[in-house]
Amino acid sequence: CLIFCFIGLYRIQTTKFLSQHNKKISIKNDLKLVTKFLTIAIPFFIVLFIFFPRLPPLWRVPIASGQAVTGMSDRMSPGDIAQLSQSSTLAFRILGDLKQLPQRQDMYWRAMVLDDYDGATWTNNAINQTPVHYDNEHLKAIDYQYLSAEPQQTWIMSLEHSVPAESTYQMYADGSIKARRMVQSNQPIHLSWIGSKDLKYQNAETNLQHAQQLNFPVQSKTQILAKQLWQQSHAQPELYIKNVLQWYRQQNFVYTLSLGILSGNRTDQFLFETKKGFCEHYASSFVLLMRYAGLPARVVIGYQGGQMAPDGQSWEVRQLDAHAWSEVYMDGIWQRVDPTAAIAPQRVDEGMQQYLQQNDHIWGEQTNHFWKQQNFNFVKNLRVWSDYLGY
Template sequence: MKSRRTIARRSLIWLLIAQLMVLAPLALHIPLWLSVTALLVIAWRWWLERGRGRFPGPWWRSALAIAVTAMLYVSVGGSFAMETMVSLLVAGFVLKLTELRREGDVYLLCFLAYFVAATQLLFFTQFLGSVYSLLCFCAITGTLLVNQMAGARSPASPSPWRTLAGLLFQALPIMLVLFLALPRLGSLWTVPLNSTAGTTGVSDSMSPGDIADLMQSDELAFRVTFAADIPPAHERYWRALVLDEFDGRRWSQSDFHDVGNGRASVWRRSDQALTELARPMSYEIMLEPTGENWLYALAVPQTDASGVDLSRGYTLFQRKPISQRKQYSVISQLFYRAQGSGLDEREKRAALQLPDTGNLQTRERARQWAEQEPGSQALINRFLRLVQSRFRYTLQPPLLGDDSVDEFLWQTRAGFCEHFASSFVFFMRAAGVPARVVVGYQGGQVNPHEGYLTVRQLDAHAWAEVWMEGVGWQRVDPTAAVAPERIDRGVEYSLDDSDAQLLANAMGRRFAAWGNLQLQWDAFNYRWHRWVMGYDNQAQQDFLRRLLGASSPWRVTLALIVAIGTVAALIVGWLFWRTREPVAPSVKIYRRLCRKLDAAGVTRWHGETPSDFAARVGQLRPEWAEDMNSVTHLFLRSYYAEDDAAFEALKHKARALLRRIG
């Protein structure tokens, strides 16, 4: 039966505080006008509590609900993604205040608050976000307890916060057991978010300036944990996409390599010859959400991750966009010979494609050099000597016109990695050598506290691959020729002070006084994501196998029963201990004396009063009579009259008598 009691002011205060706590993080993911509406409704409800207004009628409430729903529909443009559903839930959560009159309404609003608080985990999966969500749950539960005890109106009611602490103490071990042992059926934070939301990362095309713009960001791209030693920086080329189609200014994927739509040709060993020249390397990647299909890995990766394929450009991709943090294991072959025997006609045609017109000076120079040099390797070396001696690496190159390759190679000679990779591939194709652009990341920062590698948007990079007879596809990075420190140490060490915007980000990583603290905090968050948020079905199977020797259903069931039974027994024991009547200090002293007398042969009978026992002790052992009578008198005064002076005297007299008894 719904309670008819009006809401106590204390209950309303705590309810509004809990509501503000729950809504605060979601303000970043719901329309601004809805956040403002929420604040106005909360302020109005408190203003109403102070007797300045009245509740709206049912028609006004209905009109307000319809207006908010219509505004929400207009705000999202009819797109009902996850953010829209959260906004709709928040709107109902806030508008419920307009009819909050009775004590029973508080319970309903608190139960709704639990659901709204849970949606925070859709957007905030860092450790602090999880702690904040737990605090919100505590605030909601505390509000329920305050409301219940306000209704009881009993001065003997326990403190709601002590009760809340007791509930948490009982719930945490049960939660831990269930988290570790119950089958992983998916969790709230794995629900896909709006794939159209803005994300940062490597794009599926490249034109001059794109990667330079991306490198303005110091945001995290992914983290890598290696099974053995971390490879040196000059081998850490994280492949994302192969770009093999050029329109005169922009490089993009041909249909042959287009992983953006999830329909790229899948690589199979039977299709392409691959010779492994060294031992493979194992590692695990934790990728941040990108909203794209492609993943990142070192050269020639293999993975058993569900739904992940390997393209014919040796890049990983999946069919659905990556809308949540993804963790996957990879084995890569850094040293290899791929397709050394030849390319099929389709691949060769794609690797030699050039626009029909444009960049005439580069085409002519490439044909001349190809005739002068004895082979592809000599041609590559000559080009690299050119950029090494005459070019400058900068984030702020001059703007290029329609013939961007000609202007860069023979006029401005200043650019970033995409300028060098693009012009090199164009030059090699014009010389008749198959080549392609590869984009991704290069390098990464080693975290000394946990031993993993952090790759950020700052590490975005573009390089080239050239196909040579008998050798196959080989990586060539013209940037390494003009700015080797970019490859060996990181982009921030390769730029001068004129690149002020990027340097502002990079300097934070090089010279921040609190940089070590940042690394420690990043390591902590990495462990949180890896062992808690990343505790999926496979991680659970591995944990149970280590703990139980196997993860068979009967072992898991038995372990779950034993664990929950043990926790329940501990909780029951704790509750029993808490409900015991406390023993007064004077009683403890008297009981100790009785045990000592019992050991000396004088046992106190069941139901015998302290005075009668003292008289009997005097008859049996006259030498203790005076002291026993004195101790008994002090005990009765201390216990029944609560005489502090008698208690102090009791301690001394009892200690003296215990020494006499021996």
């Protein structure tokens, strides 16, 4: 294709030259002209190749088999979200009166719950996909619209405590929202944000049993730690959660995209050896610490934060905003606890985009992390304006 471009340019220039000078150009001059084109074009295309690599399809989430699927996966292993967060591709856009929506640090865009764990991978139990009914007539709702960047969508990324405002979408036991049938269009989806923990689902407690299971060997350092902290907390759940988060803060954990390979008891290795991880590592280990103490807990995946669009009229959430957090069942409701906020509060308060720009250590200790960060920021900024103009 590139060669044909050069030939076309050459013919245009040759024709123009002949019309002006009305004589044949020599082969030597032809070669000089082509060489001139190549000298200018090759560096230009090299720059394009470096800064604009071939991009994977939107919503691509790596899974353990090494394959990739289009759409958010219903499983999570260490490193999955870290890989996704290195992409600045647009995931979805939020439309509506943005001033009425929560602040960035409280923008948790929920996809689904993962509550089954085999020691390596978290998966979504089928009981979570039980349709539920909700009563929000007495609650004040704020309407907003969700516009996916991917025509074919399965899970609707909604703010916590949101319900579908259209009959073509269904709420499920884990709070997730899905289309009753596959939707293949980029039409906005109307949702209502209740903004209250008082939103009740019928039969919502049926998944508590799965949120306490430990279907893998439990004799571990993590279990011993949980027992010690539980005793120090006098068996009080809220105090126990505070002590666990404080323990994370005191252990010099590192929030990073540069992850090592975990083997054996991955939670023990992460908590007591490497101490380096991304949001999925912290959410997973926190949930296990809760379960070891007998508290129902689960992992939630989705996105957190986002950025205002250049026109100030919509809110953009990108793949780099992908996130995992935890929920603990207390006082009759599921309550969000985000251990990442204890390790890297700036990630939650200011958003992942800002965090990546201001913290080059997140790329790891490689000598080229500066150029990697600059390249990422450059491509991300171009995508922001490209999405604004074309989406």
